[in-house]
Amino acid sequence: MIAPSGRPHGHAKYHLEGCRCLPCRVAASAYDRNRRRAIAYGRWQPFVDAEPVRQHVRALGEFGIGWMRLARLAGVSTGGLSKLLYGDRPRGLAPTKRVRPETALKILAVEPVLENLGDRTAIDGTGTRRRLQALVCAGWPQSELARRMCMDRGNFARTIDRSLVEVGTHKTACTLYDQLWRTDPAEAGIPAHRAQAARGIAAARGWAPVGAWDDDRIDDPEAFPDWTGHCGTPRGRTIHYRIKIPVCQPCRQAAQQLAAA
Template identity: 30%
Template structure:
């Protein structure tokens, strides 16, 4: 946060030693108000618990700068309240913070919109290595709010948040992030990377990510299994539907059909290995290849071992 320097006519300028008339008068006004409040309204400062709780609730949607603008207080106050760093606040600050929600409706970019596309874009960036601190810096909101966003704790976000997330996604989605830990966590949670989303459908709540090129079908299910790609709900549902449609098959006949489906899925591994070799020949890094092909480096390496190049096979036979 940037601290604004004191200006003449403010009490804080007086406290720094300035004795210009306007600064002296500002100090006198403060002292008079202080004495009046002490005699007529009791303590001027109150416990910060209520203001802190409200500021933290607002911070799940709005930035601390937006909250400070709506409340008419210093951004530092809003920031400290959000991070629970104040034990008490003035009655005026408490009143302004508690009434900030109504004022936020009048600030541009604060209209609420569906959070589906924003959550998906954030998770996609996490899947390629951008942690919540990286995203917070890019979006200019606090990291806790980004965490709530990634964990889909809100159904709506402000239009401003949706816009800056879309801009960050456009900027970062083709470049791997620095956090391996975040990438591994996203894979464990099944968060789809940018390559699994289409720009035309990422905001559609009824659309699903396309991990395999056949997601939502039984073939997609076997592709997930064969290539060790995190299973997506549509493929799980597609496989269950396939089992229901083929429940009349028994024994050898059922195993034969399943084996054929797995064989079709194996073709994707061969294509993955071939494409990876072409990109390696272009001297792309493993991270860049991973982003381009939409597969984890481990999955790509496994496919290359399972499906060696033709020259590799011929050398092995000659040996």
């Protein structure tokens, strides 16, 4: 039930507007009862120190999550976050010293994960490169991938080798990879000669195919492609020779370590 003032009936209206209707009295009574119980158990914390929350907000800012975006993600007011960081400048008030526990928990719950970053935030391009290169290995021409990503050919050519990419580009590449990695280019109308040309370019540049990557390692810069199922072990080099694929560096190192043992 909404009162004419716009504030819903409940605890706040009971105290701020003096309303004594049944819903307001019940809400106020429940609040006071819970408050007394919390005080009795030593758990009553109407406010907590704002500094750890402020530090978290600034840390998220370094990841490209601005305070206005953070307010939307956390479900808190932009005005409250502004005062937390900058105070109330028109009134000459310093940044907030204390915040409500529930507000602190909402803000602290926001982490700098990919889903929370803005599309223009620059991130490591390892996963993007590997996904796009693997699709070329599968026979998808770069011009076709560029078209599907709504990119011009020149920008795509830079993206497929770029060390940093924007979050939006990475998300688009992930979506495209999920759509195409099990699809034969011929089924999408790609002529055989164009698919073969794409595979030739990938082979010449040493790009790893889809099967060389595990989903949980493809974004890890420290991971290496497993061309043989045994890459990084002495057995891997033998399989490289058998399937006529150039020996990768991890297999070469494993063989050297075995010979030196």
